[in-house]
Amino acid sequence: MIQIPQLDEQSDVPIYRQLYQNIRYIIETKQLRSGERLPPTRQLAALLGLNRTTISAAYELLEAEGLIRGHVGRGSFVAPRPAESGLLNWDELLAPAFPAPPSPPAASAGISFTNSRPSEELFPLEEFRASCAEVVGDDSIAAVLQLGSPAGYAPLRRRLLEMARQEGTARQEDDILITSGCQQALDLIGRVLVRTGETVAMEDPVYPGLKNVFLAAGATAAGVEVAGDGLRPAALEAAVNRGRPKLLVVTPNFQNPTGTTLPVEAREEVIRITRHAGIPIVENDIYGGLRYEGQSLPTLKQLDGSGNTILLRSFSKIAFPGLRVGWILAPKPVIQRLAEAKQRADLHTGQLSQAVLLRFLESGRLEAHRQRMVAAGAERLRAALEGCERFLPAGTRFTRPEGGMNLWVRLREPLDASEVLAKALREGVSYLPGKYFAVGREEAGSLRLSFAGLRPEMIREGLRKLGRIFGEEAGRARRMRELETAPAMV
Amino acid sequence: MIQIPQLDEQSDVPIYRQLYQNIRYIIETKQLRSGERLPPTRQLAALLGLNRTTISAAYELLEAEGLIRGHVGRGSFVAPRPAESGLLNWDELLAPAFPAPPSPPAASAGISFTNSRPSEELFPLEEFRASCAEVVGDDSIAAVLQLGSPAGYAPLRRRLLEMARQEGTARQEDDILITSGCQQALDLIGRVLVRTGETVAMEDPVYPGLKNVFLAAGATAAGVEVAGDGLRPAALEAAVNRGRPKLLVVTPNFQNPTGTTLPVEAREEVIRITRHAGIPIVENDIYGGLRYEGQSLPTLKQLDGSGNTILLRSFSKIAFPGLRVGWILAPKPVIQRLAEAKQRADLHTGQLSQAVLLRFLESGRLEAHRQRMVAAGAERLRAALEGCERFLPAGTRFTRPEGGMNLWVRLREPLDASEVLAKALREGVSYLPGKYFAVGREEAGSLRLSFAGLRPEMIREGLRKLGRIFGEEAGRARRMRELETAPAMV
Incomplete structure (x- = not known):
């Protein structure tokens, strides 16, 4: 990491210029290498007890000299010096990574409601x-x-x-x-x-x-x-x-x-x-x-x-x-x-x-197969809907599809489907929390159950487990809330 | 087509405004329909004996009112009125067509040097x-x-x-x-x-x-x-x-x-x-x-x-x-x-x-097949190079590949490979003129011969024909030039 520069407030050289010379030296002596990130202006300002605009002025000078490059929202990085190192800085060259939510957890060995695809079986x-x-x-x-x-x-x-x-x-x-x-x-x-x-x-x-x-x-x-x-x-x-x-x-x-x-x-x-x-x-x-x-x-x-x-x-x-x-x-x-x-x-x-x-x-094999898929799907859908009705805690809402591979569950507040997933994974059941599907409105309590890839008995067993987990987590959340709202003992 | 508007030069209403009112009436009465193209300003100016800027001023008014839409390089079109017709104007909605050169001529039934791909045989x-x-x-x-x-x-x-x-x-x-x-x-x-x-x-x-x-x-x-x-x-x-x-x-x-x-x-x-x-x-x-x-x-x-x-x-x-x-x-x-x-x-x-x-x-089948492809390719390359040497007119230049599927021919000036292609197609031989491959420098005399998809005897026969055609066309071009440069008989 960058060393805290020694700055002389009595000097005729303005502070931003001293800072610029300092960082330039650090870059030239390769204490900071091409592609490495400079501290955010806000952080460095706090560290040095300076105004943030002073830091920005120093960074601007460095950028004007081609020593660093700034990226809106990502910070400033030491610029590549390809002539010396011969190594490209791919992070500089590649288009910004696509702002996707983190990948969903890998389907575990247990009962996975995560994939909207037909069963290999x-x-x-x-x-x-x-x-x-x-x-x-x-x-x-x-x-x-x-x-x-x-x-x-x-x-x-x-x-x-x-x-x-x-x-x-x-x-x-x-x-x-x-x-x-x-x-x-x-x-x-x-x-x-x-x-x-x-x-x-x-x-x-x-x-x-x-x-x-x-x-x-x-x-x-x-x-x-x-x-x-x-x-x-x-x-x-x-x-x-x-x-x-x-x-x-x-x-x-x-x-x-x-x-x-x-x-x-x-x-x-x-x-x-x-x-x-x-x-x-x-x-x-x-x-x-x-x-x-x-x-x-x-x-x-x-x-x-x-x-x-x-x-x-x-x-x-x-x-x-x-x-x-x-x-x-x-x-x-x-x-x-x-x-x-x-x-x-x-x-x-x-x-x-x-x-x-x-x-x-x-x-004609496709049509014959489609009919078998419809028969299997009907059985799986029934298992899923019956499982939801029977096992999910009161107040849980879910859609009632007439086909396809997915249904949508909304847990009772204040349950967060992402948080509950951690527990479900430990117990060998997985699903996708609603946040992966949100466009503008995040519903923390929602989740997708993809039922078509699972045999009916697995669907029932998975929903039985999920129902218990949701119930336990709802109970825990209720107790937490009660604790939080209890008056202070004085 | 649009009717020639009646314009009154004596009127207090400026000509561009009269023209605007005229075209507006034509659009409103659906003589010109959504998606139809207006005459180019240059053409309408010539037709009406007006200055082109007058036409442009009228079009700008129409565009400001949303009645027409202009596309740089493609002209002006009557704007869609979806609420009325219910029909989308796909031409408006689609991204501009990619400025690619016209498609190469379809490979004819004869000897085609146009495809850089392995032979099905x-x-x-x-x-x-x-x-x-x-x-x-x-x-x-x-x-x-x-x-x-x-x-x-x-x-x-x-x-x-x-x-x-x-x-x-x-x-x-x-x-x-x-x-x-x-x-x-x-x-x-x-x-x-x-x-x-x-x-x-x-x-x-x-x-x-x-x-x-x-x-x-x-x-x-x-x-x-x-x-x-x-x-x-x-x-x-x-x-x-x-x-x-x-x-x-x-x-x-x-x-x-x-x-x-x-x-x-x-x-x-x-x-x-x-x-x-x-x-x-x-x-x-x-x-x-x-x-x-x-x-x-x-x-x-x-x-x-x-x-x-x-x-x-x-x-x-x-x-x-x-x-x-x-x-x-x-x-x-x-x-x-x-x-x-x-x-x-x-x-x-x-x-x-x-x-x-x-x-x-x-x-191991791929490697065995690659070796057969190399043997066949070597034979085809040889036939192509020998054919070029033997049949193409003196002064024709061509590359000498050591592999692959293509070689590049430069005809003697003033031959244009696109123009000669028409004759070649009539005689049952095809190739791709150099213009399909140009980035910044067009060489009118260049062409690509893809030899790998043809049997050696076809390559020889194709080159024999091409050699004759190039020779004839060169002779014709020479005679044309002589005629053009001959002093006037006075």
Whole structure:
């Protein structure tokens, strides 16, 4: 660490200049090395009993000479001297690290409610093997292995477009782009539709991978509150009036993380609001095929006669997320621009994955598997809802999804889901606290339970443990509060 | 089309205001609809016999009222009125189309020298099928099909890192990130290392997919001239002195499009220059495994003891480009930041492709196939060089690659490779004119011949045709010039 400089208040040399000479000497004699951080001005001022502006003046001189570099909000660092050391200061060169919340705790060996993904146990391996063997054995395999088109493997694109036309989702003016999963679909949309400083409206809470794409594109996220039946249209209208967003991204079916589904009237309302404001909708429908109860609802893309909706779908939530294949259905000019961005991003999505999934689809194996996934999901959802009702302490609220992989729990105040997680992890259960999903409103008591990857008995056992832990922690919190509010004994 | 407005020069209302009222009426009565383009100011000025500034003043008024929107370089358009029509104007919403040169002509049915990629005929399909069957049959397949890590499939990453350590390319401080081909490697590097307004130094000419990544990231491309033996260090030094680039991207082996290779001394020089200036090197080594003649040279990454070099490699030029698997070898802090960007971009690269290529590698099939590719490539390179010597007209210059897939031809002046291409296409031969590869210096007479995808007899036949066409066109150009310079008959 830097030594406290000797400063002479009687000297003719102003104090800031003495300080500058001191630090310069320290840098030149390599007591402070390239990339090392200088003490914050506030801290050094306190240490030396000086005014903070004096410290800043010295730092400014050092910066003007190229000896240090300042970063707003991160402090000042000794500048690299590459000619001498030959070593780059990567911290200087790299774009600032993305301000993401700390990574969630790794899934422990116990019962993990942390992952919104299908269970490996349910993977139809024999059907996958058969599809793979058929693709690999066919003469068309050489074309699959050769460089392909940015828009995707043509036979898969054709098939998906045909299906979308048959179900009334695709209009004549629409086209399809194959992406490396839904994550890439969001990323490409960010590239072609969002510019730095624009606003993107999205559900609050929302899947962080969705939010981060747009933040990284330089946009501001405008959170739209999610109630028990999805995004609140009134909250959307307010967000639109506050500052016209460039886009609305919405997951109408079994939203991640809340599991909520937008009713038809709300869908119509969302379309009306966005159409009136001239805002395109990005409809993220990756969970749509996983409805376990109730009636299927039309997509926004189907309801929206104007063609303003961009629909995202994926194979990943039903089968084989490791293959990374999703797609975008949108008006042709949008697909055209997205395909250009896709070409710059990675030329195209791997064609073996695309060809195998096409075979899996065409052979009817995908639909048969989806039905098995729906049956398994229904059982797991039931176990989760029954477990919540039976084991969670009175006053705990939770959503009642009709499909998908997640449900959202709100603990009674003053419980903090992040704090309680530490105890849960020790007892072999994990979940994701709500803070990972917050856009603008943090709810300390909320958490996501991803139930689809767990067998029903594990779900019940996990909820039994969680119920006990939540109860104990609530009791402890109550006792703490009582202690705190007890009058002083005098 | 817009009607010519009736303007009254005697009126007290200034002409620009009359024009504004006229156009406003036309828009309000929907004679011109949302998204339609107004006549360019220059054209309308000529049409009405008015000064262009008068037209501009009228357009400015319309724009201030929100009735039209102007786009620099693209003209003015009637603004959308979403509340009425409900139809979005995608042209308004989408980011401006990327200023890329027009797409190269589609490869014709004849002899195509346009694609820098391996020939499908050389794909080792049986070895691929065996690798695929082994991966798919193994118990680990469920993990392959499940969601994976942003950094890549761990067994593949480990293996590649081990190999790089053994050959002395990877230092202890380095790590590997698997990407969806080298294109994505460049894109991710653009995301984490390049900010809008910065400069990226690259070879001139260069593969347009490389240049476009950085232009799309908002950077300026600084071209560094390529001579017969790769990038000229003196030109690099000049570029560095002109405006300190943020990065240098260089392809030292069999550069695309020129096929040139940087000698060891020049590699050392490049390292010295960039190290002195504190500039990281991105070394694109995707062709490195395809040396047909001469001695292998150490990579910049090996020569550069400082760890400042980021090395890009890929399976795509040796085997199965349709699988899209490449990798980045770089210091750990760089890989860490790249992995974060990768997660936002597409979570991770498809794991079936990664697992199959790992098996192809581990089984020794990749190396055996590489040797066959080298033997085939040597034969094709020989055919290309002999064909150039034998058939191209005297005075045509061409590079003499020792590997890779491309060579670079410079036609004698005044031939224009784009103009001659039209004739070549009619005769069933195609190539890419040099303009697709230009960074700062367009050479009208240059063109790229990608020879690796063609059988030797096709290469010879193609060059025989091209030689004849170039000769005929040169003769025609000479005659034209003689006509032009002939003294007037008086």
